[in-house]
Amino acid sequence: MNTFQLSCFLAVAEYLNFAQAAKQLHVTHPAVSQQIQSLEKELNVKLFQRTTRSVKLTDEGKVFLWDAKQIVAISDRAKKRFGGVAGGNIETLSIGCYNFPCMFLLADTLETLRTIRPELHPRLQEIPFQHIYRMLEEGDLDAVVGFKESANVKINALYKEVAKVPMVCICSGSHSLAGQKELRLCDIKEERFVLFVPPKGMLSIAQTQGQLMGERPPSEFYFCESAEAITVLVKAGYGISVLPDFLVPDTPLISRIPLKDVDQVSFGIYYKSLQGNPALKAFIQCAKENLTALDI
Incomplete structure (x- = not known):
């Protein structure tokens, strides 16, 4: 079935x-005639009653009339969407993140980008860590x-x-550490921790987690696959956690305390080429202008 067949059917149905x-x-x-015969064969019904003096729609033809009109209308609309220049050019940019907080941080950057490149259509995707760099390499x-x-x-x-x-360091508002202005790792080494699942953790987080875990038994740690899940367990009193600042959801129920002796982590953009x-x-x-300006 193609649109020319449907156009032939609609024309015959209109003029009989x-x-x-x-x-x-x-x-x-x-x-x-050939297009109508081909269409009838494909649908396995007669669409018209034909004599030497008249042409009439069959009951099946009347039912199919609505479908044919809709299909042709959709086809025409698609052609108009891409057939002219009135709608302007579309420029796409596919951006991948492996967690929502990183994606949400791009809002101000994309707002700035919209003002200087109004034709841009960003495509944001949250993609599991194990797939995201392969998609970048393959051009997706x-x-x-x-x-x-x-x-x-x-x-x-x-x-x-x-x-x-x-x-x-994040802890619940009722935790004894909540009132501290800053901490060192040695101040929290005896606490119970809520941590990222090790394979999911970035290098900077994994290194810090390793220092905190030491040789302590697994029963003293709780593991989660997202910062949001970590925050829930921290609020519930299961332990404290150590995270990059902007991964911590913005909630008054959680206290965030700067760690004085832990290096800042690098946040940026991987790409194949700017050419x-x-x-x-x-x-x-x-991104550099907006995120550097943030107090993070």
């Missing part, structure tokens, strides 16, 4: 005359936004740092 339908479509009478993503990975993680891409993020991709270049520049 094959010759007039052919004239309206600027084709020959036999061509219209223009950029991956996240923390700088360990040199042991082989990533065939360039990296641009856009911000340094401090590590913080031939001005939108990506503008995105990286806007």
Whole structure:
């Protein structure tokens, strides 16, 4: 079934005359007849009752009339959408993140980008860590936004740092540490911890978690796969946690305390190339301006 067959059917249904339908479509009478016969064969029904003196829609033809109109209308709408220049050009930029907080942090950057590149249509995707860099390498993503990975993680891409993020200790508002202005790792080493599942943790987090865990038994730790889940367990009093500052959900129920002796972590953008991709270049520049300006 194709749109030309449907157009022939609709024309004959309108004029109830094959010759007039052919004239309206600027084709020959036999061509219209052939298309109707082909359509009837595909649908396995008769669409018209034909005699030497008249043409009428069958009951099946009347039922199919609505479907044919809808299909042709959808086809025409699709052609109009891409057939002219009135709607302007569309520029796309595919950005991947492996957690929602990193994606949410891009809101101000994308707002700035919208003002300078109004034709841009960003495509944001939250993708599991084990797939995201393969998608970047295969060209399914223009950029991956996240923390700088360990040199042991082989990533065939360039990296641009856009911000340094401090590590913080988070605890429930009722915890004894909640009133502290800053902490050191030695101040919290005896606490119970809520931590990222090890394979999910970025290098900076994994190193800090390793220092905190030491040789303590597994019963003293709770593991989660997201910062949101960690925050829930921290609020419920299962323990405290150590996270990059902006991964911590903004809630008054949680106290975040700067860690004085833990290095800030690098946050940035992985990409293959800026050549031939001005939108990506503008995105990286806007991200650096917006995220560097944040007090994170």
